[in-house]
Amino acid sequence: MKKVLKKIKAGFSWLGNNIKKPFIKLANSKAVQGYLSSKFHRTWMMLWDKYSFWMHIPLSLIIIFLMEWMSRHSFTAACTFVSDHTGPYLFNSYCVFVALSIVFLSKRRGWWRVFISMIFIILGIINCVILLNRVSPFGYTDLYMISDLLTMQDSNYFSPQQAMLAIIALIVYIILMIIYAARGPKKQDGKPFWQRLILVVALFVSLYPSTILLRNSGIMTSYFGNLAQGYLDYGYLYGFSTSVLDRGMNRPFGYSEAKIDTILENDGAYIQTLQTADGTRPNIVVILLESFYDVSECKFLETSEDPIPFIHSLEQNYSTGHCIVPVVGAGTCNSEFEVLTGLSCNFFGPGEYPQKTILKEVDVESYADVLNEIGYTSHVVHNNGGNFYSRKNAFSQMGFDTFTSKELLDITEYTPLGNWPTDDILLQATLDAMDTTEGSDFIYTITVEGHGSYPEYEVEKDPEIKVKANGKTEGQNYAWEYYVNRIHNVDDFIKQYIQAFDERGEDTIVIMFGDHLPTMGLTNDEVKTGDLYKTKYFTWNNFGMEKNDMDLTSYQLVSEYLNRLGIHNGNINGYHQTAMAAGKKYGTGEYMNDLRMLQYDIMYGDRYTYKAGKEYKASDIIMGVNEVNVDRAYFFNGRLHIYGDEFTKWSKVFVNDEQVSTKYESGQVITINAKDVKNGDKIKVCQVGSSNTIFRESNEYVVYDPHYVEETEEEAIEDGEAEADSAD
Structure with a gap:
């Protein structure tokens, strides 16, 4: 064993020496040595040596400008941020300035200055790359998604070549920093260490009151209703820092047992009702349509024919409307969380995925619980990984009975790029889940065929739907054409899905919704709704439910249709139905304050909501039904x-x-x-x-x-x- 370890150590030593050689040779080259001995270099180093504290000011300004340039993919847009959002730009720069003050605690000032600066530059590079593939910027919660991302190497989030390039760049950076640490200059500071330490501590302490002052003055904010826009308005570094420090839910002002009792008393008539209006209980099917967008609402797009004729026929004959979701371009699980629980992601930290954070620790009331309580069996069917977005755990915390993920499906058909399964596999899987029970079923189905990213090159020589994206580049036109043909296939899948339910002969209602708009760089001005957070939902039923169109938020969607079915039990379900019946408008303080109170109580508080013994526990979820x-x-x-x-x-x-x-x-x-x-x-x-x-x-x-x-x-x-x- 010792011989093996000795050989491994020798191998690493040889590898390290041979990798360092070219860098050391470069450092000793005439060009580098000539520059190091030049007057310019000596003057520059004298300035950094003598005025390093003040030199950090322009360095901080430059670092933030570079981060914004990368994040916006535009030099001009970065300049606009500086001119139109000067206060946030200066505050972001001040945050970098404070971080750079750490260098004064070390003799190796130059090394620490480069190291700290590169942390911010690397953050900017990561955000730059991520925004090439989605609309939502990089946040702290994305770090929870690394394990999920590594399982998706064939899904166009990143290629093996890109992963290898990133690893090589990281290795080169580490080697350069090691060489710099070994050969870089040291600075003997004349001021005592305790004085420098007080300066650094004072600068870091100043961040809190300055942040509060700027928030109170309206220059900054603590909440982003639109995450992507928030990062653009207040700067990427501030947005990312907020996602690190502001997670979970803060205790609402006035939270108490008496307050929860008051809310529940107002909703009591709904919460205590456990029977349906006419005694029948139809199957309830909710379908998440991945990245679904009705392109007829896109101002610049023309198609050779209607890509979603069946869905449009549903829109003409059954209840429909716009669904206001919490995310754009990514973050499916947040739309999912709202639809399944009736709770709002607006109360969490910016960019937080509760399925990856709080649901790791606690169970949560969901519509699966509400329906299980009156005899339904609840199932999830999905043609992607069971652990992605921590779904197996999350669905257990929500009380679902079974979950059929891709690992339980014999998937053989994929999209033209081969990166996502087609959705037709979900049809038989759904019917199989329903066949395992005698009573009514609640089915939640998640599609993936419409998932990005969308290639900016020709994939299909003769696509069924031809697309013209007016005012866009040829590459963008190819991307739209690829996307439109994917949702055309989804339309055909939905048609088969509905036909299967109709032939089954059981009373069934189907609710379909888009989780977010696709990652296409759309702006509010380019969509007819004027709002990137509005997708569409469609319904179908075979028992004569009256058509009644209305716009809903994703956290209201299921509750509204349970109300039409006469299903009123459940605390959150009862709250939404009562609030909507009273004419309260979603998003207003009157509506949201009590919802926030209930949500905090259930997920973080003392659970006064459940003191009557109606607590909903996590389930022992079963993977697959066959x-x-x-x-x-x-x-x-x-x-x-x-x-x-x-x-x-x-x-x-x-x-x-x-x-x-x-x-x-x-x-x-x-x-x-x-x-x-x-x-x-x-x-x-x-x-x-x-x-x-x-x-x-x-x-x-x-x-x-x-x-x-x-x-x-x-x-x-x-x-x-x-x-x-x-x-x-």
């Missing part, structure tokens, strides 16, 4: 062929409880290397999600093949050598 089954297995051509049902690309074989390399052949066949198993071993097939999460297991099967002959040691060595030669 049993994974192993029927038989036999050896052939160096592999064990395993036959059964419900196999997917995410099926993994475990031999004696140890996972082995598995090859997906079809929904009924998977294979493993014959060397990994022998007669008498116990095997099972598990559906495995990201982070090696086992979602579902098959029956245990004992391998027995009368024709099996165990390899000798020599044969195993020969097979290993043959595989190595083949790999070479």
Whole structure:
């Protein structure tokens, strides 16, 4: 073992020395040494040495300008920010100035100055790249999404080449900083350390009162109704800092048991009602349409034909309206959170995803709970990963009974780029979930076919829908054409979906909504609604519900239709129905103050709401509804062929409880290397999600093949050598 460690250490040492050599050679080159000995360099270093405190002022201004330039993808837009939002620009610069003061605590001032400056520049680069793929800027909560992002390398968020480039750049930066630390100059400060420490502490302490002063004066704000616009108005650094420091919910003024009692008393008539209007309970299906946008509401777009004719026919015959969602271009799970719980993301920190934060710790009342209480069974069906957005945990905290994610689906059809499954797989999965129950079902279905990003090059030579994006570049036209043809396919999926429910013969209502507009760089002026936070929702039913169009927020959507069905139980459901019946308008202080109070009480407070014993607990959610089954297995051509049902690309074989390399052949066949198993071993097939999460297991099967002959040691060595030669 010591020899192995010694070899590894020697290998790293050799790698480090060989990587450093070109940088050291560059540092010792005539050009670099000539510059270091030049009068310009000596004068510049004298200024930094003598007036470093004051030199941090222009440096801070430059750093913020560069961050804004990268964030806005425009030099002109950065200049406009400086001129039109001078106060926020100066405050962002002051924050950098304060951070740079740390250099005065060290002898290696130059090293710390470069290190701190690069932290801000790297933040700007990250935001710049992220805004190329979505509308929402980079926030602290995105750090919770790193594990999810790494599972999506084939989804156009980033390519393997981009990931490798980022890693190489990071390695180069670390090496340069190591060399600078070893060879950089040291500064012996004449002032005592305690004086410098007091200065630094005083500067950092000053940030709090200055922030409060600017907020009170209206120059800055503590809440962004529009996250992307907030970052643009108040600066990226301030926006990001707010997302770090301002998370969760603050205790509302006046929060008390008496206040909660007053709210519940006002809604009592609704909360206590547990029966429907006529005693029947139809199936309720809610469908999240990923990045769905009715392009007829886009001012500059022309299409060769209507891309969503079926959805438009629903709009003509059933209740519809605009749905006001909390996000644009990204953040699906926040629209999802509001639709499923009736709670508002406006009360959380800027850019926060509650499914990745507070729902990790507490359960929350949802419409699944409300409907489970009156006999419904609740299901989720989704053709993406079960752990993405921490959904398995979140849906459990919301009280859902089952969750069928992509790991439980035999997905074979993908979009033309091959990065997202088509949505048709969701139809049978939904019907399967409904077939497992005798009573009424609440189904939440999440699509992905419309997901970005959208390529700015020709993908389909002869797309079914031709698109003309007036005033846009050729690349943008290709992107719109790709997107329009994706939602055309979604329209066909919805048609099949509705037809299946109609043929099923059970009373059913379907509510479909767009979670956010697509990542296309749209502006308020380019959409007919004048608001990027307005998507559309559509409905269908087969029991004669009256058509009544109205605009709703995503946190009101399900509650409104439960009200029409005569379903009034649940604290949040009852609150919305009471508030809307009283004519209170969403978004106003009168409406939102009590909602904030209830939301805080349930998620962060003492749960006075539940003191009557109606607390909704997390569920023991079951992944998938169909049993994974192993029927038989036999050896052939160096592999064990395993036959059964419900196999997917995410099926993994475990031999004696140890996972082995598995090859997906079809929904009924998977294979493993014959060397990994022998007669008498116990095997099972598990559906495995990201982070090696086992979602579902098959029956245990004992391998027995009368024709099996165990390899000798020599044969195993020969097979290993043959595989190595083949790999070479």
